[in-house]
Amino acid sequence: MSEIGxxxxxxxxxxxxxxxxxxxxxxxxxxxxxxxxxxxxxxxVCGLTLLAIIVLExxxxxxxxxxxxxxxxxxxxxxxxYAFSSLWAGQEGSLxxxxxxxxxxxxxxxWSYRKxxxxxxxxxxxxxxxxxxxxxSLLTFVSPPFRILATPPADGNGLNPLLQDPGMMIHxxxxxxGYVGFIIPFAFGIAVLLMNRTGTRWIEEVRRWxxxxxxxxxxxxxxxxxxxxxxLGWGGYWGWDPVENASLMPxxxxxxxxxxxxxxxxxxxxxTWNVALxxxxxxxxxxxxxxxxxxxxxxxxxxxxxxxxxxxMGFILISxxxxxALILYRKALLESENRLDAVVSRExxxxxxxxxxxxxxxxxxxxxxxPVISEAVTGAKISVSAPFFNRVNVPIxxxxxxxxxAGPVLxxxxxxxxxxxxxxxxxxxxxxxxxxGGLPIGLKGIYPIVCVFGAAFxxxxxxxxxxxxxQARKDVAExxxxxxxVSLVEKNKRRYGGYIVHFGMVMIFVGVLGSSVFxxxxxxxxxxxxxxALGPYSLKLRGVExxxxxxxxxxxxILDVTRDGxxxxxxxxxxxxxxxxxxxxxxxxxxxxxxxDLYMILGGVNDDGSASIQAxxxxxxxxxxxxxxxMVFGTLIALADRMRLKREEKLGA
Amino acid sequence: xxSRLRLILISLVVIGSxxxxxxxxxxxTGLHYMTVTELARxxxxxxxxxxxxxxxxxxxxxxxxxxxxxxxxxxxxxxxxIGVVYHGLMPDAFGEGREVVVEGTFDHAARTLxxxxxxxxxxxxxxxxxxxxDKT
Numbered sequence: 001m002s003e004i005g006x007x008x009x010x011x012x013x014x015x016x017x018x019x020x021x022x023x024x025x026x027x028x029x030x031x032x033x034x035x036x037x038x039x040x041x042x043x044x045v046c047g048l049t050l051l052a053i054i055v056l057e058x059x060x061x062x063x064x065x066x067x068x069x070x071x072x073x074x075x076x077x078x079x080x081x082y083a084f085s086s087l088w089a090g091q092e093g094s095l096x097x098x099x100x101x102x103x104x105x106x107x108x109x110x111w112s113y114r115k116x117x118x119x120x121x122x123x124x125x126x127x128x129x130x131x132x133x134x135x136x137s138l139l140t141f142v143s144p145p146f147r148i149l150a151t152p153p154a155d156g157n158g159l160n161p162l163l164q165d166p167g168m169m170i171h172x173x174x175x176x177x178g179y180v181g182f183i184i185p186f187a188f189g190i191a192v193l194l195m196n197r198t199g200t201r202w203i204e205e206v207r208r209w210x211x212x213x214x215x216x217x218x219x220x221x222x223x224x225x226x227x228x229x230x231x232l233g234w235g236g237y238w239g240w241d242p243v244e245n246a247s248l249m250p251x252x253x254x255x256x257x258x259x260x261x262x263x264x265x266x267x268x269x270x271x272t273w274n275v276a277l278x279x280x281x282x283x284x285x286x287x288x289x290x291x292x293x294x295x296x297x298x299x300x301x302x303x304x305x306x307x308x309x310x311x312x313m314g315f316i317l318i319s320x321x322x323x324x325a326l327i328l329y330r331k332a333l334l335e336s337e338n339r340l341d342a343v344v345s346r347e348x349x350x351x352x353x354x355x356x357x358x359x360x361x362x363x364x365x366x367x368x369x370x371p372v373i374s375e376a377v378t379g380a381k382i383s384v385s386a387p388f389f390n391r392v393n394v395p396i397x398x399x400x401x402x403x404x405x406a407g408p409v410l411x412x413x414x415x416x417x418x419x420x421x422x423x424x425x426x427x428x429x430x431x432x433x434x435x436x437g438g439l440p441i442g443l444k445g446i447y448p449i450v451c452v453f454g455a456a457f458x459x460x461x462x463x464x465x466x467x468x469x470x471q472a473r474k475d476v477a478e479x480x481x482x483x484x485x486v487s488l489v490e491k492n493k494r495r496y497g498g499y500i501v502h503f504g505m506v507m508i509f510v511g512v513l514g515s516s517v518f519x520x521x522x523x524x525x526x527x528x529x530x531x532x533a534l535g536p537y538s539l540k541l542r543g544v545e546x547x548x549x550x551x552x553x554x555x556x557x558i559l560d561v562t563r564d565g566x567x568x569x570x571x572x573x574x575x576x577x578x579x580x581x582x583x584x585x586x587x588x589x590x591x592x593x594x595x596x597d598l599y600m601i602l603g604g605v606n607d608d609g610s611a612s613i614q615a616x617x618x619x620x621x622x623x624x625x626x627x628x629x630x631m632v633f634g635t636l637i638a639l640a641d642r643m644r645l646k647r648e649e650k651l652g653a
Numbered sequence: 654x655x656s657r658l659r660l661i662l663i664s665l666v667v668i669g670s671x672x673x674x675x676x677x678x679x680x681x682t683g684l685h686y687m688t689v690t691e692l693a694r695x696x697x698x699x700x701x702x703x704x705x706x707x708x709x710x711x712x713x714x715x716x717x718x719x720x721x722x723x724x725x726x727x728x729x730x731x732x733x734x735i736g737v738v739y740h741g742l743m744p745d746a747f748g749e750g751r752e753v754v755v756e757g758t759f760d761h762a763a764r765t766l767x768x769x770x771x772x773x774x775x776x777x778x779x780x781x782x783x784x785x786x787d788k789t
Contacts, residue, residue: 068787150788162746233745343659355664359671366675371686381686383705388682392674525720584745603742606720612742 002067005055005146012048012099013136015041019129023122027194035122039110042129045136046103053100056093056145060086065156068147069093075158075580077551085169086159088176091293091308092145097173098289099135101180106132109184120195120202127187134315142308158580161552167227175220175247179285181213182250185257186282189275193326196333200265206278207261208639214254215635221247222628233586233601235521235616237624238512240389245368246288249361253281256357263350266412268337272327273354275334279323283316284361290316291368342414349407356400363392398450401509404502405431405458409465426464431457442518451513455506462499469496493641500634507627514620515597523614525606526557535617537598538562542570544605552576554587557602557611561591573602573613597621684756692759692766693733705756706735706766712749719743724771728753736765746773 019041026034056069060083065071073086073093087093106128113121139145162168188206191197224247229237238244257277263270290312327334340347366373367384374382409423434456435449443449469488489496522534526541533539542558556574560567573589591598596619603612685704687695692706711734714727724739724747737755747753757768 066788148788150786340656340660342656343663348660351660352663352667355667359667363671363675367678370679370683374683382679382683383686384679384683388678391678391682392671395674396671583748586745603722604719608720610720612719612722614742 001055001059001064002146002148005052006144008048008051008055009136009139009144009146012045012052013133013140015044015048016129016132016136019045020126020133023126023129027119027123027126030119035119038129039122039125042106042110042125042132045129045132046107049096049100049103052145053087053096056096057084057087060084063156065152065154066148068149069145071149071153071156073156073159075156075551077579078156078159078164079550081169082159082164085163085172088172089159089163092139092143094172094289094293095135095139095143095308096145097176098180099132099139101173101176102128102132102135102183105181105184109187120191120197123191123194124184124187127190128183131183131187131319134311138308138311142311158551158578161576161578161581161583161585162231164578165227165231167223167230171220171223171227174216174223178213178215178217178220179247179250179288181209181216182254182278182282182285184209184213185278189278190323190326193275193323193330193333196330198333200268203261203265203274207258207265210254210258210261210278211635211639214251214258215632215639217247217251217254219628219632221251222625226625229621230588230590233588235519235599235601235614235618237515237621240364240367240386242368243292245364245389246291249364249368250281250284250288252357252361252364253277253284256354256361257281259350259353259357263347267347269340269347270351271334271336272331275323275327277354279320279327283320284365286312286316286319344410344415344420346407346410346412349403349410353400353403353407356396356403360393360396360400363396364389367392394447397509398447398454401451401454401458401506404505405454405461408499408502409461423461423464427457427460430460445517448513448517451509455510455513458502458506462503465499466496489637494638497634497636497638497641500637501631502634504627504630504632504634507623507630511620511623511625511627514623515618518619520617521615523603523612525610525612527608527610530610532613532615534598534615536564537615537617538565539571539600539613539615541611541613544609544611547574549576551580552578552585555602555605556587557605557613559589559600559613561598571598571600573600575602575604592622594622595619689728689730689735690733693735693764695761697761704759705754707754708735708752710747710749710751710753715749717743728755728766734764735759736763737768737771738765739768739771741771744771744773747771 019038021038022034022041023038026032026036026038056067058064059067059070060074061080063070063074063076063078063083069090069092073089074083078086088097106125109128110125185206188202188209192202221244224244225237228239228244257274260270260277261274264274290309293308340351342348367388371381371383374380405427406424411419431453435443435453438449438452443452466485466488469492470484473484473488473491520535522532524532526532526539528541528543531538531540538561540560540562542560544555544557547554547556554574554576556572559571559573560569561571562568568591571589571591574587576585576587577583578585586601589600591600596617599616599618601614601616603614605611687704687706689706689708692704706728708728708730711727711729714725716725717723719742722740722742724741724743726737727734728737729735737757739755739757751773754772755766755768756770757766759766
């Protein structure tokens with residue numbers, strides 16, 4: 001079986017090499033034959049990758065321990081669903097998943113443009129195939145997933161208990177759908193430069209692909225945060241860990257691109273900038289994969305020890321050099337058609353949006369790689385952690401929040417004083433009112449106050465925009481109340497979808513504010529019958545019991561939870577001891593309400609029969625997750641907008 | 654003032670403040686990454702809270718009182734050893750031979766570090782040991 005896997009990867013490597021060469025030849029000579037066979041070769045790569053995934057999954061589920069990868073990451077007592085998801089538990093499998101998602105995007109691309117006879121799309125396919133060459137060669141020569149053991153063990157090493165969680169089943173595939181998806185916008189950008197493509201049709205196409213993977217990436221990041229919250233058991237969801245930063249950086253730059261691309265569509269400006277942004281987003285996706293998968297992060301001392309590190313660095317270096325050279329070579333193509341008329345305008349706000357997003361990404365990048373950079377520059381290894389990121393990124397993020405409110409209601413080109421008054425007076429008033437309202441309930445410090453002001457300000461501008469839109473359409477008189485909102489959104493999906501995304505983002509800001517500034521904590525050893533007080537809650541220990549599950553032994557505390565004297569029910573924070581790894585795992589108990597989460601941890605059971613309990617009160621955490629769903633919903637609405645694409649088609653661009 | 658000039662000025666202000674944030678952030682929150690050997694052989698103790706120590710938990714040295722809680726162990730990088738005291742719950746992934754990172758204050762004379770923060774490296778690479786050679 002393993003030979004089939006190995007062979008299909010090798011053939012995929014050869015096919016992708018052929019695809020690149022064949023399409024390049026076809027583009028050069030203008031012959032249709034090589035273009036066609038090149039595109040077919042990309043299809044073949046997709047099929048072969050699928051075959052390889054099936055072979056490895058079959059081995060994982062069957063626990064075929066002759067496969068080294070299976071022996072390393074599964075065991076006989078592992079539930080089948082986690083055997084399935086252990087495909088992405090290690091480096092080789094993750095890279096195979098990367099290639100698989102890449103193939104899926106390649107296939108989706110080829111299928112969407114199958115009827116189009118235009119060498120431009122062949123050039124896009126060539127870039128995709130080029131990236132396929134890289135990943136198939138990694139899987140063939142450096143990190144092969146189909147290694148066979150000379151003496152297969154009776155049982156495997158088992159899956160890391162931290163990864164035995166439903167969140168870890170869906171988080172990596174969703175994240176990868178985001179990461180890898182940026183290949184298509186990247187390939188479009190490169191193809192535009194290669195083929196000297198003019199017109200704006202490709203921009204609208206790229207915007208749609210970007211929105212799609214941007215949505216998955218953002219959702220994947222949030223799922224990761226949620227996994228950390230539920231599974232890691234330290235009461236928080238975001239620690240500015242390099243793995244988290246790795247996924248955040250491409251999202252930040254991708255967000256910048258999604259905004260500035262509107263300036264290009266509308267005003268024919270910022271063309272070079274946009275191509276550079278899309279290249280950067282893709283490179284950061286690759287860099288993120290490298291960071292999370294190379295083992296670089298398990299120790300800062302091993303930056304150079306990983307076997308795939310130099311390959312990734314080489315790929316990033318080569319691909320970005322090619323992109324930069326092309327941008328310089330096609331300078332004329334990217335000439336701006338207009339100039340900025342005024343700083344206070346829609347264009348101006350997009351510009352600052354971009355500067356701030358890039359500043360966030362840059363600071364995050366710098367902080368993540370600081371030990372390496374500082375060692376190279378000064379010889380001393382300096383590292384920064386959460387305090388650094390909070391200090392630098394929080395003010396930038398708050399400036400972005402304010403801009404979220406201001407930008408969309410500024411008009412293009414220039415803004416008159418009367419527009420400013422009409423659009424800003426009420427939101428400013430609402431913002432100040434909210435901030436003042438927060439003072440009596442313990443809101444203090446400049447950042448939290450700015451955050452509350454900004455959130456209310458943004459929400460007010462969004463509500464006003466909806467109200468104004470409905471008002472303007474009153475003459476047409478299409479429905480009332482909720483129906484009016486629906487028909488308004490339907491008429492301009494992209495715009496109102498965007499507002500919904502902004503609203504989701506505001507929810508996340510408020511959720512982060514609530515759970516970081518207003519978090520409460522309490523801990524102590526409890527004898528049965530004793531209670532721990534936390535805010536309005538009281539946790540009374542009823543007892544401790546042992547409860548075996550499939551592949552672990554759970555020791556759980558039974559806590560009777562009361563709020564303001566009212567009994568709410570029992571909670572079961574536990575410690576799991578996995579048989580295979582003999583590693584204890586905290587299984588937190590969380591009581592979720594819209595207003596606050598009660599987060600309970602069992603530290604352990606002591607010799608005298610008491611249980612060490614730690615509890616957090618995390619206000620407004622739910623807003624973060626709900627905000628994420630709202631963002632996805634808004635993006636889907638914006639994606640449903642096909643009007644622009646049709647219009648561009650009519651213009652024949 | 655032309656809008657272009659104004660734009661450049663505002664951009665400079667933004668970039669300047671971000672640079673300031675980054676530089677002051679590094680200065681105030683940056684920690685010196687040290688190995689056990691570097692710390693043990695340092696001529697003078699590093700300033701308080703300004704460093705972060707990376708190493709492994711030495712086998713057979715862990716003493717833990719969960720109720721207090723109070724955790725004591727020796728940390729090593731294969732060459733030198735340093736004692737670590739930590740007043741907190743033992744993290745899940747903590748164990749003998751595991752890689753840990755600690756921050757805190759170092760008593761040079763007693764060669765003991767009182768940790769204010771103890772982080773176990775997330776075993777995201779759950780590497781297999783002792784599986785033997787590949788079949789060729």
